[in-house]
Amino acid sequence: MKLTEAKAQFISSWGAFGTHWGINRTMAQIHALLLISPDPITQDDIMEQLSISRGNVNMNTRDLIGWGLVDRVLIPGERKEFFSAEKDIWKVATQIIKERKKRELDPMLKLLSQLEPIEGDKKDKDVKQFTDTIGGIRKFGGQADKVLDVMIKADESWFLGSILKLFK
């Protein structure tokens, strides 16, 4: 397969993949482009390679920076700003996990803790099912929270090594 074709396919499917993971299509495509670019590239490069507007590039690069996946790079002697992505996939994954945990899991657990103390007869089956469900989700979420925290801090070889050993 030719490099040009393979690049186009990778960008397009990384974009589609991203939509399933709370990241919008264009943002994921820009990320894909940066992942396969050996050197930092400019807004104009991104506009041209993905055929999208300047405003769109600007907003999505800003979001990617907010997710901690992309950095602005200043190149001496150059007027324009350049962008570059973290290339280590383990770091990319832990960064995404960290952000999603903060944005989604933590607020959900906080909300559930407010919903658990319900007025009413503990023998009533509606009350019982509600508190059982909320309790079950909280317990599960709390455990997931712990596992993710350690994963975020752990280094790749130690973490995956340990996990995989469990399954031998």
Add this chain to the structure above:
Amino acid sequence: MKLTEAKAQFISSWGAFGTHWGINRTMAQIHALLLISPDPITQDDIMEQLSISRGNVNMNTRDLIGWGLVDRVLIPGERKEFFSAEKDIWKVATQIIKERKKRELDPMLKLLSQLEPIEGDKKDKDVKQFTDTIGGIRKFGGQADKVLDVMIKADESWFLGSILKLFK
């Protein structure tokens, strides 16, 4: 807090939560309603409690059944169909993981394997960065794939117990 209010909040935020996880708002709300309903309920119950149309309920319950999260239940003597959700959160989570792995991770890894053999000079930095990136993602994805497979088969107490022991 009153049960009615707590139910409404849970349904609404489970719905919002779902949108971050590739499940649409209404589908997640129906799921939430079923999770807190001690007994199976009908299309009409769902329509009424969530104020949504019959068609909407029909399509989304069908999707939930497709995800393996909800079952049709036949109640002897009743003309209508009833729906009921799996209540064990560990089973819910492993079912979701199983489906998403099948729908997203597996196809992505398959695609990447097609993109790796690139024509051209291995010393060219564009070629090198591309193959390094694809290779890195494949390796990581392959490990994730193994871990998820075991998780899907494992039972809760064994799996989380083992993981948590690692972190003591």
Add this chain to the structure above:
DNA sequence: ATATATTTTCAATAAGTTTTGAAAATTCCA
């Protein structure tokens, strides 16, 4: 200071997705 390059913003618009509701299909009973 002024001109020029570059980035940012955001209202308007386009594209995509979800929901409705009524008609068609199906199921069940007498």
Add this chain to the structure above:
DNA sequence: TGGAATTTTCAAAACTTATTGAAAATATAT
């Protein structure tokens, strides 16, 4: 078999989200 109850389908409408592009803001060079 006919008819009532129930479920399913799907085109049109409503809603949501993403994108554009031009004007405003900012940064840099002379």
